Amino acid sequence: MEIKQGDWVRVEKDGTVYEGKVMPSAEGYVTLKMNSGYNAGFLEAEVTITLLESKPEEPEVAEGAAEKRALKVSSELPAKRSEKLPKVAILSTGGTIASKIDYRTGAVSSQFTADDILSAIPELREIADFKGRVISSILSENMESSSWENLAKAVVEEIEAGADGIIITHGTDTMMYSAAALSFMIETPVPIVFVGSQRSADRPSSDNAMNAICAALVAISDIAEVSVVMHGTTSDDYCEVHRGTKVRKLHTSRRDAFKSVNSKPLAVVDYDSRKIETLIAHTRRGEVPLKFKPGMETKCALVKFTPGADPAILDYYLEAGYKGIVIEGTGLGHVSTKWIPSIEKATEAGIPVVITSQCLNGRVCDRVYDTGRDMLKAGALEGEDMLPETALVKMMWVLGQTGAFEEAVELLGADLSGEITGCTLQ
């Protein structure tokens, strides 16, 4: 007999009878969702399965359910499309800021449309008038520089169309790269806010709601920069607003994984009072006109130097036609003396080499020790207090703008979007 998912069946094993709905299962097992809500798996070869009720036809149910939900939302939450509320566009790229559980099957699905987000977090409606747009629905680790360009283009379109602020929902793994990319590609008159969640949206404890609400507050604020808004601590007390070029994910799982490095956060948003407190100077709303500067050189690499690492690693990139290299050196920004000839080879060939530090915190300084001085002589550029990942994205963008070595070197050494500070944070 053909048994399919969703069928209501009876399973008999050694005289014991279980009834339930057939669920997705591992090979060789039949898994039931019983009336109690529990799932239980049985070896297919050792049970007798009797079909009690076939799964109802699919499309009818699905459409009906969707309709019902749409009706329910509109009747419960009359859309407050007040003219007075600022307009905010939510662009989703696949981060799970909203997800729903299908309690019949137990499956969790990510929800991307603005309506889904608004129905999961209804408080947002009081903050702004939202418009949604799905950009992509890929895992953040599968993003590429072309994804950044698509995203930047969509953001620019929304700003041109009159958005007072932009929210981008994004997977947290590579959020800092996307934020850095948009920082370099867009000069913005309105806030562009990245937000995500570290704890899945299907759990009552998820950080999604607080992060989204704080992001919305930043999106309508005066902070006209590309920023990342995520939990400031493990508590639901406040979110931090990080500059897109100064932020790094520093923990695999905690809510407060994102931290500003070599900079204070731009601001903090108190969840209870919904007040924003700015901590450092920032570009103000309307201060600069919108300018879109796309173009990314993909053949750039971030290379981590480790003790004893073979200089052939660096040579490989040169031979493979890479156009720019960021090195993550030790301490103040060092590599072994064996690497120096390869650095020289690169710069002589017109390939910029930027040195950053594995310490992340603090500024690179290659003028203290001999090795450093030799690296500078070989043409390496000090990455100052830039994060290695930011330096890589900057390299890609700079080389996307100019092919001239001299000009590239000048841009790489300049502060373009808050990625290099003049005074190192105490």
Add this chain to the structure above:
Amino acid sequence: MSKYDYTELGLKAGLEIHQQLDSKEKLFCKCPTLIRDTKESNFEFFRYLRATESEMGEKDRAAVEQTKIRRKYIYRAYDSTCLIENDEEPPREINREALGISLGVSKLFNMKPVDRMNIMRKIVVDGSNTSGFQRTAFLAGDGYIETPLGHCGMDSLCVEEEAAQKIEEVGDTIIYSLDRLGIPLVEIATAPDIKSPKQAREVAEYIGMVLRSTGKVKRGLGTIRQDINISIAKGARVEIKGVQALDLIEEIVAREVERQVKLLDMREELLARKAFVCEEVYDATGLFQDTRSKVLLKGMKNGVILAAHLKGFDGYVGREVQPGRRLGTEFSDRAKTAGVGGLFHTDELPNYGITEKEVQALKDAIGAKEDSAVIMVAAEPEKARLAIEAVIKRAQEVLTGIPEETRKALPEGNSSYMRPLPGAARMYPETDVPPVEISRKYYECIETPELLTERAKRFTTDYELNPELSNKIAYSKDLPLFENLIENYRKDELVGATLIARTLVGLVPELRRSGVDVDALKEEHFAGVFAAISAGEIAKEAIQELLTALTKEPDTPVPEVISNLGLSAFDPAEIETFIEGLVRERREFILDKGPAALGPLMGMVMKEYRGKVDGKILSQLLKTEINKFISQS
């Protein structure tokens, strides 16, 4: 005799027993299963929870009710808890020790395990789980037990994580301690086969005994909790949670039957009176502008007074449904879910400074007649509205029947409203933990622990302990200690099983009662004491003094304590000299009486050494000496 005929009423009850397991580590992390003093907490954080929405646009009704108020949950963490308890890290794989213990238990209940255990998330948004759900898995079902009052099916055994312990509730803030969160639990549910309060207790006792038989369950207050599902034929299923003491089970069942019977009687009478609940909520704030009632004034400050009109309910709101609890108390329970302190109803008024005149004005204003009851709530507008709506809903339920709900057991056997019965709607798979295969081979390898009842019987036959002592030691938490000690001394002439058992379940509790810190005593102390007795170095009469001394200096070796106390002052050589002297002195007497001289001479030896040297040793020495003398003469 009981008030009710349970068979006639169609009583059906089932038990759900939650027992903490004594595994080394927690169910989904490597933290110890250690209960801490909250003062030792080294970190604190807080969260809010929100009910998540299902695909159908529905939220679990229990979850929705609990998130009506925005509560702040404060969590206390320790140096013995980690990010997993904080809901800041995905769970590890399920603890194998806990799984093994659970499977052992399932065997004792004649249950059958699933082939593949799926870990689920059960939505719980009262803050007791940092994640907002409890991880739980159905492991086995379809078992049974037999007790003197009959057969009882064992429907399910689930392995779960324990919730955090509530420490304090201040307004809308609740403080939880994270030490308990994640300790493995088994949740055992019987079939609704229980037909009387007495049987409920009997089944609970049997299940408790089986659990303790594993020697791998936690003991002490709060480590086992009983929930009871109760219904009568015309009533409804009500789940009463958190019964901590076995003694209460009978009373709880009896009182829930009483509640359902009385509510059903009320329903009949009210319907006959054509009672009716008005859905309208009345704002009575204006009527009380000049009130002297302090409670009302307090509630009106920044708030309103809302009223509900229950036609035909006069006299019923004040009627008892359980000893000391009225229908009004049931209304009040519901109102409290909205965060108000309580309510007022006309059956108890005038009172609380509210005058007869004010009551009449209120009744007139909403058009209430003689036979009507009026309910009032004074609180902030939003809370007051939710509260009075909850009361109206409950009053409507009085006219339709018994509401299905989850209730909380109260200390004297009553229960109060907690929340609606949660549906299966609150379960979905825990995608962070892979399912666990329970192969037949693995299951067969799990040892079935010996039941405590059987063990007690075995002690009686094997060690010749009397049945009372056998029972005591079998059920004692010192059973493992007894079994270790008995290994060495089961055939020992001077020590023996009875002495060990008496010491552990008789003497030690007695010392505890008299204020001796017996918790300082470890296995090595007992082993040292019995070794000294076995070697004849001290008399068994000295145990009490020696153990008491050891509690004060637990780090000093036992022999040293013995010599410090002067308990070993009598070395065998000295005793032998004494006995030789005695035999010489009484030679005439011995020659006259022969071996029968032992008795009288023993009296003289005991006079010298009573309480210092074991009588058996003395008797043996004396006998040898007398025999030697007789044979030489």
